[in-house]
Amino acid sequence: MSALDARVVVERGAFRLDAALQAGPGEVLAVMGPSGAGKTTLLHVLAGLTALDEGHVRLGDRELDAAPRPRRRTAPSSRGIVLLGQEPRLFPHLSAHANIAFGLRVHGATKEVAASEADQWLWRVGLDGMGRRRPSELSGGQQQRVALARALATSPEAILLDEPLTSLDTETAGDVRALLHDQLASTRTTAVVATHDAVDAVSLASRLVVLEKGRVTQAGAVREVLAAPATRFTAAVAGLNRVTGVLRAGRWESEGVVLAAEGAASAHRDGEAVAAVFRPSVVGIERAEADTWTGALRLAPSVVEGEWLARVTRLEQTPAGVRVRTADPEVAVDLTADRVAELGLAPGLPVRLRLDVGDVRFVAVS
Template sequence: MTAGRLEIDIVDQARGDIRLSVSFVAEPGEVVGIMGPSGAGKSTLLGVIAGTVRLESGSILRDGQVLSAPGRLVSAAARGVVLLGQDPRLFPHLSAVENIAFGPRAQRVPRAKARSDAASWLARVGLAGFGDRLPAELSGGQQQRVALARALATDPAVLLLDEPFTSLDPVTADDLRAVLHDQLAATGVTAVVVTHDALDAAVLADTLIVLEAGRVSQRGATREVLATPATGFVARIAGLNRVEGVARNGAWERSGRRVVPADAASRDVLAASTGRPVRAVFRPSAAAISPRQGGAGAAEANGWPARIVRHEATPAGVRLHTDEPPLFVDADLSDAARFPVGAEVTVSIDAAAVRVTL
């Protein structure tokens, strides 16, 4: 089955206390990433596409064929859609090669060919020679590789992935992420990937859609969305500061704090937006914290007085959060002692590293 064109139009779908409304098109071979906070409706979206959740209003089409509509649902066998979740859900009594061959056998592929193709798939996901092992004899990462091979062996038109790396350790997740990237590229299957990890989106997805409270808050090319977050949630998952302010006199301003950006695009935004809300977007490394020297201090261009309000441990050290404006700075562990919670500090901003957006 060749990759399919997927058309999603969910108009008003109940999901707990929220109503899910999302529309998008995934072109043949395109990988669409879906991100959002818990409870935003991501799993409900996948369930509707997969046919495990009944659609209340709208339609799901593949290559112009209706897969789901209110009161109408195409059978699983005819959908050409496969869902791979966090749990590999391998048949415990079947070997790895038999698990992979199960789908093709159900599609009436001769047993010998199904097993031969399954062995080939095992090699493609880095498990050549593991065909006779039962799931209990495989690690979690190896089981997920078998599950991926099993999903792709059925030659689906659309592959749905629901946080497939969540239960894996970081090293295993990195390896499997690379395998999945390679296999999606090799097969050209249309895919929708739900994830909480910006790295998953950056590696796998051509397009990124962000759901918040059941609605699309941002969409676009993945790297563009992560580089120019439209909401605080997107900024957080991208590891960026996004600070609200106002355009005034060619600068971003907030409560007397000012940043005069260096890049031309930001200056154009400021010039066209005088008096309007704008956002300063920058990496934590663009800000530096130093002890405040005497008195309350005064704000000046690209720097201002602030107070440390929280410490957040990171793999590389500590993240220092300030009060006004609320932002965070990555620092060394030694800085946690130098700048305890409550410390009065001076924040300095590298204007060359700041982008201003609407």
């Protein structure tokens, strides 16, 4: 087991990636971020496929890369790091067994040892009896299992997983995710998992780094980061609302929303920017006093703590029902489908929202 330590700076035109991460020996670290945040570039630097402009990559007691001076660059094949991406990239002309054995042979195993180890790994990833099949005869999930077996069979010091479940259907992704969890735990392989899915982070990793626009916006234990999101992206991934406001005289205010926040006032300075974090399921919703925005504004009562007027922007299907998106401020409300039908909700309709301050967690805005 080897610890991974890196500070990665890469500049590509107007985009600049500047991120630091550390993973202890045998630890699984998740890296989350929206498309274009720099996740793949970060993994490619760790794997040796992209050169550093500045920083370092260290694995155990070895310095693999350094820049700008003195410059060091270790070839991908000599790093002890394996990169597994969205596509399995199996050799199409080789069987599943031969694909796994090939990696072992490249690393010096004899033909007999490689064959025996490949048999063992096929059993470990649930493909016992399928070793003779070529990739074209396997499902996407089965191909990804073979790719994982090939990667771990060579006992790498670290493995990098670049959204390996994205191309799989939900059920298959769940099966492969469970397999990943079991094999990473049993082999104690240091791993970095780049993903956009909170389920991957929660089920696979102990710590989480959030990467946005090339920089780390939050890092820490997975549970702590998702419970107190520092940005709107992280809140969305965690399935939470995050609305930025200001604390003044024991009240939290944001775009016409006012909450009594005496408890939060003791933990934050008066006038400090503070985000209110709360679940979509705790927000109450009713039709406004009128069906037009101007009419609703005219009939709306004066400011009431914990209540505000909003406008429906869109409706989204969820596994449990419907998520109602509202604006000014942006707040999501989770309802059952029959409740949405009962209220007759539709985009553009004014609604009145309610929120109990006891369901809110206040987080300082960095």
